[in-house]
Amino acid sequence: MAEEPDTPNENSPERISDAEHAVMEALWERSPITAADVCERVCGPRGWSLATVKTLLSRLVAKQAVATEPDGKRFLYSPRIAREAYVGTESRRLVDRLFGGRAAPLFAHLAEADALTEDDIAEIEALLKELRS
Amino acid sequence: MAEEPDTPNENSPERISDAEHAVMEALWERSPITAADVCERVCGPRGWSLATVKTLLSRLVAKQAVATEPDGKRFLYSPRIAREAYVGTESRRLVDRLFGGRAAPLFAHLAEADALTEDDIAEIEALLKELRS
DNA sequence: CGTAGTCGATTACGTGTGTAAACGATGGAG
């Protein structure tokens, strides 16, 4: 009997931190790219140094969120998880934590907080129409 | 002239962590209550000890997210920030980070992920009707 | 062929977080 209560396999979706997420966004935007390329896209806005990006990339590789592919002396990095999947679990987490897993209260909240533009409303109406078909 | 560039006043909304959030939920559900009461509500589900709850309460008090009121030898705790406010900033954070600040893509994502029940859809339709008035 | 630049890897370090034990005051039971 495995006395290990936690599953030791590699299926745990290892949480991605805020800073790491910025790096992922760069990779989702275009990949595979080098660490320097990633820096070019995020170092400016976030005020980071290349070293920081390298660290974040390493951690993402360790978390198996990013894959490496050798290209001469350096590596090319690409996401190993789809943006849709990430966005999905994060959204789900929020809805679960704050709205009891129901999406309607979230929507109600956004509406009440004036977080919905005219365009949002129109788009959502269109989506609803589609859902009802 | 204040040479401090960061505003030193008490208006910073101090992030609330995941574990702390669980305590807040207990307080939002009913307050003011004692630390032991909080534990009664969260220690079981989360597998915490009373000591843990005490620590979290202290940290929340330090973050000015929770107020204390003496009651004999012990304290009664109550939330200092409204659940609506917390939910609002957290939702906003997510929408900003993942959906470029637009609510419609979030909605689209939930729809696509089958995260919407029939009831959700109906409720949202009703809300939309109201918004359009 | 040596040297400077660049790469990923290793190490660093302060702060936040999860989780809790130890401690000192104090109030109530006997």
Next chain:
DNA sequence: CTCCATCGTTTACACACGTAATCGACTACG
């Protein structure tokens, strides 16, 4: 009056995160 249960406070400690400098290897230029 004494002792025990119970408070809140203090201290602890491992791990995650943000941010980066340093190091050893390697390559390309001169």
